[in-house]
Amino acid sequence: MTVPLWTLRNVSVRLRTYATDSVALQSISLCIDAGERIALVGSNGCGKSTLLRTLAGLLSVDDGGTIAQTPARHGLLAQTPHLLRLSVLNNIRLALWLRGTPWRASREPALRGLRALRLDDLAMRSATQLSVGQLQRVALAQCLVVDPDVLLLDEPTASLDPHAKQDVERIITDFVAEQPAAASLDRGVAPLPKTVVFASHNLGQVKRLATRVLYMEGGRVLVDLPVDDFFNETLMATQAESAHLFLRGELL
Numbered sequence: 642m643t644v645p646l647w648t649l650r651n652v653s654v655r656l657r658t659y660a661t662d663s664v665a666l667q668s669i670s671l672c673i674d675a676g677e678r679i680a681l682v683g684s685n686g687c688g689k690s691t692l693l694r695t696l697a698g699l700l701s702v703d704d705g706g707t708i709a710q711t712p713a714r715h716g717l718l719a720q721t722p723h724l725l726r727l728s729v730l731n732n733i734r735l736a737l738w739l740r741g742t743p744w745r746a747s748r749e750p751a752l753r754g755l756r757a758l759r760l761d762d763l764a765m766r767s768a769t770q771l772s773v774g775q776l777q778r779v780a781l782a783q784c785l786v787v788d789p790d791v792l793l794l795d796e797p798t799a800s801l802d803p804h805a806k807q808d809v810e811r812i813i814t815d816f817v818a819e820q821p822a823a824a825s826l827d828r829g830v831a832p833l834p835k836t837v838v839f840a841s842h843n844l845g846q847v848k849r850l851a852t853r854v855l856y857m858e859g860g861r862v863l864v865d866l867p868v869d870d871f872f873n874e875t876l877m878a879t880q881a882e883s884a885h886l887f888l889r890g891e892l893l
Contacts, residue, residue, distance in 0.1 A: 643674040678837045681693070717784065730752065760782060774802060781809065854866055858881070
């Protein structure tokens with residue numbers, strides 16, 4: 642039996658600043674079930690990051706659109722993560738404290754989280770001294786240490802070298818292989834299969850990690866297919882032309 646985590650109906654989002662007012666998502670309707678591994682693909686500016694932030698509850702939906710959501714604990718990794726000017730360990734402890742763990746009790750689970758990602762050697766280093774790759778992995782540790790049901794990842798390996806990319810992909814694979822968290826029962830909700838929604842330009846990574854692919858353009862979802870169908874050249878030739886060109890690397 643599938644459990645829908647999000648059901649979006651006619652969802653549109655406008656991004657407003659003092660200088661601009663633009664439509665970032667246009668009339669999106671889709672369902673995301675627990676246990677799925679969904680890749681968001683498309684050109685820069687197509688709406689991938691906006692969709693992730695909307696799922697995380699950080700952006701308001703325009704009138705006329707609705708999002709139904711099953712209670713679930715999620716972690717959001719931004720494309721350019723930011724840590725406070727604290728030690729790596731205290732940045733991880735802060736994530737636990739914000740989720741209700743007393744500060745004095747946060748040290749050991751924070752250290753365990755760093756060890757699990759092979760980052761314990763960075764525990765006492767200032768976050769200001771981290772490389773881009775280290776920053777990305779520490780921010781991912783912040784997401785994972787709170788035992789989320791869902792990971793929302795915006796280009797999680799975009800700034801990493803090949804070795805670090807493999808490391809992050811391993812972490813994501815291990816996450817989805819976990820059994821539903823028993824901690825969910827303590828929160829009064831049924832355990833859920835682990836779910837990942839990630840944006841990526843790396844089609845090899847999409848093949849390795851995703852079970853379903855959403856191709857986006859101009860704030861719309863133009864293609865929504867299982868991963869094997871998305872990489873089927875014959876089938877994709879029947880889909881939106883821009884999606885077919887994107888897959889072949891010919892989209893300007």
